[in-house]
Amino acid sequence: MVADSTVTRISARIGGIAESATLAVDAKAKALKAAGRPVIGFGAGEPDFPTPPAIVEAAIEAAKDPRNHRYTPAAGLPELREAIAAKTARDSGYEVLPGQVLVTNGGKQAVYQAFATLLDPGDEVLLPAPYWTTYPESIALAGGVAVPVVTDESTGYLVSVEQLEAARTPRTKVLLFCSPSNPTGAVYPREQVEAIGRWALEHGIWVITDEIYEHLTYDGVEAASMPVVVPELANTCIVVNGVAKTYAMTGWRVGWMISPADVTKAAGNLQSHLSSNVANVSQRAALAAVAGPLDAAHEMREAFDRRRRTIVKLLSEIPGVDVPTPQGAFYAYPSVKNLLGKEIRGTRVETSVDLAAAVLEHAEVAVVPGEAFGTPGYFRLSYALGDEDLATGVTRMGDLLREAR
DSSP states (O other): OOOOTTSOSSOHHHHTOOOOHHHHHHHHHHHHHHTTOOOEEOOOOSOSSOOOHHHHHHHHHHHHOGGGGSOOOTTOOHHHHHHHHHHHHHHHOOOOOGGGEEEESHHHHHHHHHHHHHOOTTOEEEEEESOOTHHHHHHHHTTOEEEEEEOOGGGTTOOOHHHHHHHOOTTEEEEEEESSOTTTOOOOOHHHHHHHHHHHHHTTOEEEEEOTTTTOBOTTOOOOOHHHHSGGGGGGEEEEEESTTTTTOGGGOOEEEEOOHHHHHHHHHHHHHHTOSOOHHHHHHHHHHHHSOSHHHHHHHHHHHHHHHHHHHHHHTSTTOBOOOOOBTTEEOOBOGGGTTEEETTEEEOSHHHHHHHIIIIIOEEOEEGGGGTOSSBEEEEOOSOHHHHHHHHHHHHHHHTTOO
């Protein structure tokens, strides 16, 4: 029997998903490095530090315990849910019950399940841009429609209430809010968090707020949690977070969502069919992390702060590059718009994708172009890499970009 050629092998829903641009750039950089080229990668958003020893030891002990060799509750170990609730109150001042916590396979699962639990087909999500690459794909998978609200360096990449109101329609159901921001490192001041939260409350709009970079802020800046600043919003707010960035645990895959009890229960039902419980050894490691001190996180923040100042200084010295100083996370998001339309080593670069390709080919430096984040004309550079590689990589890139004519 001959297959019908008109039938597509991949569903439209899955076929429409774009590969993670940040992971793709990181994979290409690692492949070139494995092939012997001295590529320096600024693509991946993960700390370059090992997971703290006490957390690793907790995982080793957990692996020896037969209790962890079996299924456990799909929503998470009860003691971990309790510890996450306590950690949330300690770190942000948000008081929640353990039953509002759902432990997920990394922050990405928390993001997707939050959208999947709230959205019906056609519901709109206001998505401030630049945005993390996974947000629009998760929205689409959940049947929603992403509505980008574009910001730029002139406002420090901060969206205003006026912009959000201009983008609001009768189909608007959710606002995605991320502070500190991936990819820009922007941190919203408390008064702006409150203004946005009260606007969402006034119009009955849910807020999904991503707080995974909560401990990575600099220059005395603090990341305010929206349901703390606007307590009345708690019934229409989901907080997503995880251990990946704070504790250098990207590979352990433990995140969580905190939401009203009915939303947590519904999302837990989804997870019970989708993935069941997160690996118990990882959950035990996460328990040691969130219940323990933040000493290691503070040490990492000091290193990131040093690298932040270095990368801003080096980028600022490159003609045609405009870089605001990030106040959080571990990313710089410079504008390279003034370099577009110019020629570099015989090739005219019309887009930031073209420019990133030229930088990889000729300077052997991997960066992620702004197209991946909804704003062409920019680069994202993660400064979560060693000091020497950081300085060498940006210097190499700068030497090449100075050739632009």
